[in-house]
Amino acid sequence: MNQHISTLSLDHVGLGVPPGRYALPSEASARFHAQAAGLDPEAFATHLLEHYKGQRTVDALTEDECKFLRGELQEQVEDRRLAALDYFDTHVPLRFAKAAPDNAARDWAARVVADPHDTQSLLLVGPVGVGKTHYAFSVLRAVAETGAAIKWQAYTAANLYAALRPRDDRRADSDYESIAHAPLLFLDDLGAAKLTEWAEEVTYRLINDRYERCLPSIFTTNVLPGQLGATVGDRVASRIAEMCERIALKGADRRKKVSA
Missing domain, CATH: 3.40.50.300 (P-loop containing nucleotide triphosphate hydrolases)
Incomplete structure (x- = not known):
């Protein structure tokens, strides 16, 4: 579950994030989060990786998995929003x-x-x-x-x-x-x-x-x-x-x- 792998993707619509390329949460961060939350680290990381490969839809992810993934992407979404607004303001x-x-x-x-x-x-x-x-x-x-x-x-x-x-x-x-x-x-x-x-x-x-x-x-x-x-x-x-x-x-x- 490496970051910035171009062959991996997201269901942007299902996750509610703008289209584009994102730094995907790493396998280590997914396992760490699952373990801290008392969840199965192996299943948690595997399900996310399957989504990145297009093998598991957002609907097939658990609520905890979706919440983690959205949370990890939200900071990037906000950074992009601020950058887009800055582009608007300067043009x-x-x-x-x-x-x-x-x-x-x-x-x-x-x-x-x-x-x-x-x-x-x-x-x-x-x-x-x-x-x-x-x-x-x-x-x-x-x-x-x-x-x-x-x-x-x-x-x-x-x-x-x-x-x-x-x-x-x-x-x-x-x-x-x-x-x-x-x-x-x-x-x-x-x-x-x-x-x-x-x-x-x-x-x-x-x-x-x-x-x-x-x-x-x-x-x-x-x-x-x-x-x-x-x-x-x-x-x-x-x-x-x-x-x-x-x-x-x-x-x-x-x-x-x-x-x-």
């Missing part, structure tokens, strides 16, 4: 640092952490100033709160095009791949401006890469769904329609101050 723009997720944001975060390749992306739709960007960052906070070590990236559409603008060095392809293949990408203000032929092609390439790799994304747009094709191209609009679940945000422009 979120100051204006959105206190974005608080609602239940829908937490639900999507839990789903994308559990199975990122089988969770639909998010398309946040609504007029200017209703809080789409704020909500998107609240979703990213919800992802961080799960403790999953997902290194997300966030760009406005304008900043994305600036970052990928052709230049005379060899970093262009690696920069593109870093963004296109990010574990989770937030692209803000999709379709906010009429695209040039180059920008339209970059947008298609980016969306298509993520579509084909089943990588989760969060998009915001002011454009009505039926008009998205005219703004970003039919190929992009078609893929977004298939890969995303849509959330419509309504309300007045929050940025406008109401005069007395």
Whole structure:
């Protein structure tokens, strides 16, 4: 029952811990715990090892075995949660640092952490100033709160095009791949401006890469769904329609101050 053996695994869902690799409790620590608790050390250690090898389900572990295993993993879970929140705090723009997720944001975060390749992306739709960007960052906070070590990236559409603008060095392809293949990408203000032929092609390439790799994304747009094709191209609009679940945000422009 050595630590950090890549062939061993856990039932993350059954144990209630985020997916990822963990330092598994050693055989010695399992035996010591069982002996101190007045349990059978041999059976205790054997059952845990069988679970690591996929030969024994969580349901087939005793209550004491599950409690021990969860307890041993909990410190690692908390360390990961703090690290994920620290990543969020260092990458979120100051204006959105206190974005608080609602239940829908937490639900999507839990789903994308559990199975990122089988969770639909998010398309946040609504007029200017209703809080789409704020909500998107609240979703990213919800992802961080799960403790999953997902290194997300966030760009406005304008900043994305600036970052990928052709230049005379060899970093262009690696920069593109870093963004296109990010574990989770937030692209803000999709379709906010009429695209040039180059920008339209970059947008298609980016969306298509993520579509084909089943990588989760969060998009915001002011454009009505039926008009998205005219703004970003039919190929992009078609893929977004298939890969995303849509959330419509309504309300007045929050940025406008109401005069007395």
